[in-house]
Amino acid sequence: MRYLALALSLVFTTNILFAQLTAVEILKKVDDVSYAPKDQFYKSKVILIDKNGKEMHREALMYQKGTNKRLVKFTEPADIKGIGFLSLPEDVNYVYLPAFKKSRRIASHIKNQNFAGTDFTYEDMEALTYSEKWEPELLRKDEFHYVLKLTPRKGRTSDYSKLIMYARTDNFYPEKIEYYDKAGNLCKILTRRRIEKVGNYWIAIETEMKDLRKNHTTKLMLEDIKFDTNLSDDIFTLRNLER
Amino acid sequence: MKALKIITLIFIQSALLISQNLQIGGYIQADDRVKLKDKTISWEEYRLNLTGQVELENVKFYSEIWVRNFGSSDVKKISDLLDRNYVEPVDIKIREAYVDVKDFLIDNLDLKVGRQRIAWGTADKLNPTDNLNPDDLEDIWDYGRHLGSNAIKLSYYIGDFTFTSVFIPTFTPAVLPRGDWVKIFTDEFFPGAIQTQIQTQIQNPDPSLKEASKFGLKISKRDILGFAFSLSYVYGRDDIPIPYKVSGKFKDGKFVPDSVLLFFPKMKIVGFDLTGDIKGIGVWGEAGIFYPEEVILETVISNIPIQKSETILKKENYTRFVLGFDYTFKNGIYANVQYLHGFLHERGRENLRNYIVFNFERKFMNDKVKFNFLSGGFEFKRAKDVKNNYALIYNPQISYNPIDNLEFTIGVRLIEGKGRTTFGRLSDRDEIYLKVKYSF
Numbered sequence: 001m002r003y004l005a006l007a008l009s010l011v012f013t014t015n016i017l018f019a020q021l022t023a024v025e026i027l028k029k030v031d032d033v034s035y036a037p038k039d040q041f042y043k044s045k046v047i048l049i050d051k052n053g054k055e056m057h058r059e060a061l062m063y064q065k066g067t068n069k070r071l072v073k074f075t076e077p078a079d080i081k082g083i084g085f086l087s088l089p090e091d092v093n094y095v096y097l098p099a100f101k102k103s104r105r106i107a108s109h110i111k112n113q114n115f116a117g118t119d120f121t122y123e124d125m126e127a128l129t130y131s132e133k134w135e136p137e138l139l140r141k142d143e144f145h146y147v148l149k150l151t152p153r154k155g156r157t158s159d160y161s162k163l164i165m166y167a168r169t170d171n172f173y174p175e176k177i178e179y180y181d182k183a184g185n186l187c188k189i190l191t192r193r194r195i196e197k198v199g200n201y202w203i204a205i206e207t208e209m210k211d212l213r214k215n216h217t218t219k220l221m222l223e224d225i226k227f228d229t230n231l232s233d234d235i236f237t238l239r240n241l242e243r
Numbered sequence: 244m245k246a247l248k249i250i251t252l253i254f255i256q257s258a259l260l261i262s263q264n265l266q267i268g269g270y271i272q273a274d275d276r277v278k279l280k281d282k283t284i285s286w287e288e289y290r291l292n293l294t295g296q297v298e299l300e301n302v303k304f305y306s307e308i309w310v311r312n313f314g315s316s317d318v319k320k321i322s323d324l325l326d327r328n329y330v331e332p333v334d335i336k337i338r339e340a341y342v343d344v345k346d347f348l349i350d351n352l353d354l355k356v357g358r359q360r361i362a363w364g365t366a367d368k369l370n371p372t373d374n375l376n377p378d379d380l381e382d383i384w385d386y387g388r389h390l391g392s393n394a395i396k397l398s399y400y401i402g403d404f405t406f407t408s409v410f411i412p413t414f415t416p417a418v419l420p421r422g423d424w425v426k427i428f429t430d431e432f433f434p435g436a437i438q439t440q441i442q443t444q445i446q447n448p449d450p451s452l453k454e455a456s457k458f459g460l461k462i463s464k465r466d467i468l469g470f471a472f473s474l475s476y477v478y479g480r481d482d483i484p485i486p487y488k489v490s491g492k493f494k495d496g497k498f499v500p501d502s503v504l505l506f507f508p509k510m511k512i513v514g515f516d517l518t519g520d521i522k523g524i525g526v527w528g529e530a531g532i533f534y535p536e537e538v539i540l541e542t543v544i545s546n547i548p549i550q551k552s553e554t555i556l557k558k559e560n561y562t563r564f565v566l567g568f569d570y571t572f573k574n575g576i577y578a579n580v581q582y583l584h585g586f587l588h589e590r591g592r593e594n595l596r597n598y599i600v601f602n603f604e605r606k607f608m609n610d611k612v613k614f615n616f617l618s619g620g621f622e623f624k625r626a627k628d629v630k631n632n633y634a635l636i637y638n639p640q641i642s643y644n645p646i647d648n649l650e651f652t653i654g655v656r657l658i659e660g661k662g663r664t665t666f667g668r669l670s671d672r673d674e675i676y677l678k679v680k681y682s683f
Contacts, residue, residue, distance in 0.1 A: 078683050081268065102362050107569070109524060112571065
């Protein structure tokens, strides 16, 4: 009975603490859970689904270190195999096109373009924390979610006017994000499913990005997830991108 | 005997180990073009591209082979019909075959040995600093293509810097455009030299390292004030020959050449390029400053005791350069425009022409359809004489990917030109084309 009372008071205290969290603190916790591992690697099966339900498949490898280094390399299908994307600090991004045997620095105009036919744009692929890029405002809190409105920070450019983020109240994992275009229309919805704890970290095994304008969906299914394997900095270099 | 067995066993095991890592890929491609004027076939190519790759921990083996058939047969006499090689000739080319060793001897030093493509420069396909591999101009519409070279390349990485050195021990000339397309180079080889009635002889360099080798050095930095930058130096021979002696006769008051001797002049090339972003627009610039050896053309007239000499390539530097930008508009239209001064075969300050190459495209149906609706180029020598000396190429094209790995491309090339321009000489070569490519 004494333990039950203790547990209830702990939950009550925690709830009060969370209830008092500011939007900035919540977004910081979202970053902490999203970018908790020192580094991560996974294989991603990508399914593209058009408005008629027809599917196309891709496969990619993803390496991430800290909050601002990311490398993505496509391994399937054959016509895009070898295409790579490297995101580095200070908004430096490169794409490698094997047909030309060259990598090219990406100018910011391309950020609103879809990456390799998916519903993720180059901007969506950037390795930036939410706090670095977005100014948060807490809209509401319900039983399951903190609902945040995110607008681009001063000095940061984005193709979106705002994001509405649904972060889980129990672990701050961003379960759903709505993307609004410059005209203020809802254009894309990101939904994360099968949010599981792998080792010490939360991760969504399935992620879906739906483009409402095209009625097109991209599903990511993660496999072979590895955390904190001390990925070398050499992985996040042009040298490795071009190999 | 026992030692031999052990060695054989090790060899078989190594081969099995490597073969388990072997990744095979490539594509098959059919490329057919028909001239609009007389409905004749202007290009017919069927290509099998095969790549093989084995990656061990720090070592990568890579090879790329083209197996091609150009449709037409080489039959000239009845006995040729007995030989399949004449009836349906197959052309096999090793594009690349190299070993790439990471952290060779010391950390951050990579060694690449073998037949390889060394692509320098940041501009799109038109690269004045891309001078190590010989030009492959076989298909003039696929400009920017190069042959592989048997080379040794060392790259050292430190921080944001990359230092690259390349040594190519043997000389290989460029491949010129196939068939009568070569007439666009008329001015470079002496008028008439590419026609069969004039005897031509090309003097290859001695096979010594001093005469035949080429080397290059490059330093690149990933980020200087938001731009990627590189500086390079190449020393070797130009891969397109230049005439140095013409013999002929005076007939009916004019000179009629009967033989032309050509060679490959030496040159030094200092290059630099940069690429970056200005207010969201992708921009790049690339320049090659060429320092050629002087070439004097000697003209020998056999029926008159006159011999004259003129300098056709001065010992003064000239610069080929490219300035370009690309931008994606909010409506999804992608624009890519480049200004080029000096096409890859043009030499000498006074011979460099100007080219504006443009491409505006938009994708539809979830990127399955790409329409290059405003694509082509404009060539002129001098702005003040543009009315009489120009070439305009309009090349709209539609690509369609019905399923992964399969692409159909259909397009048309319309060429209009006046005066002595490179592409103006092709103004009777308007064509429609269909390309089908399947990757595996």
